[in-house]
Amino acid sequence: MNKQTVTTGVGNLCNASIDYIEFYVGNAHQAAHFYRSAFGFVPIGYAGLETGRRESVSYVVEQHDIRLMFTTSLSPDSPIAEHVKRHGDGIKDIAFRVDDARAAFDAAVKLGASPVMEPAMSEDQNGSLTIAVVSTIGDTVHSLIQRDKYQGEFLPNFLPISKFAKTPSSGLQAIDHIAIGVEQGSLDQEVDFYVNALGFQQSHQEDVYTEYSAMKSKVVQNHSGRIRFPIMEPAPGKRKSQVEEYLSYYGGPGAQHVAFASDDITSTVRTLKLNGIEFLSTPEIYYQQIENRIGKIDEDLDSLRDLNILVDRDADGYLLQLFSRPIQSRPTVFVEIIQRKGSRGFGSGNIKALFEAVEFEQSKRQNL
Secondary structure: EEEEOOOOOHHHHHHOEEEEEEEEOOHHHHHHHHHHHHHHHHHEEOOOOHHHOOOOEEEEEOOOOEEEEEEEEEEOOOOHEEEEEEEEEEEEEEEEEOOOOOHHHHHHHHHOEEEEEEEEEEEEOEEEEEEEEEEEOOOOEEEEEEOEEEOOOOOOOEEOOOOOOOOOOOOOOEEEEEEEOOOOOOOOHHHHHHHHHOOEEEEEEEEEEEOOEEEEEEEEEEOOOEEEEEEEEEOOOOOOOHHHHHHHHHHOOEEEEEEEEEEEEEHHHHHHHHHHOEEEHHHHHHHOOOHHHOOOOOOOOOHHHHOOEEEEEEEEEEEEEEEEEEOOOOOOOOOOOEEEEOOOOOOOOHHHHHHHHHHHHHHHOOOO
């Protein structure tokens, strides 16, 4: 990838991190159970009728530094239900943990972000926190969470969950990045939003072309690098690209995949496969050429080949990664498993192999 540096500044987001990801789904109870049984997440919180909510139900699951919330509408005509009707199960909120929610909100709105919710305090017996919300790409939003006065497990008025036996962890450690698909011709506009309104930097750029399809992408991240968003748009090609397929079935731009970091990707992938997660296949020729392309690595190549794990190297080291098939009925959201051995990139040398693998899956769905 070609590295670029753009410096600007909303200082309140420089050291922000991802607090949680909220999915709007058709059935929050079942979604939480799926992530518990397939990915090894632990349910930690619940909010619904029993906690005073009348319009929605939410379950929260956790694994190491990753927290996911699944929210379902209790009404057929609510904004949550409309989101699920249009997009299927998908990511609504990528929440940021910030030092000062009001300052971050005011700065972002002043620089061009659209306000969704003014800063407001929420409290229960565990203390108080401040939440504000701004809109971003498509129907997605960013909540800004200030937690310095809150001692609870998650958010105020969530009941702790302890009735479930813990499932074995799959070794997922953190959210490495979230990739966002946007419509053709809008990539630069969306990158400019993160740079100008939220003070992010553009760190990478990559254009990918295969025999059938093409994609342009740029990566934005905050100053600390704790929040990273590869943003992708389709480019003209002979047939429909994976980004176009996502946009078509998702009903517009949004978060296409979440990359979960692991300290031992071979162990993680083996566990996830046993739990029923399906991953993309990699052409055999990829592994015949890998040593010449990558050089010496710590991992056993036969194990990587058996698990279809990809490897890429940059000036800082190398990374290992693997992509799942879509994890819901629509061919939209999927997950990536990634392990970094110094690399700061996103697998530019693997993107063409990924595209070709996805194109094979698209052909089976008659969407290529």
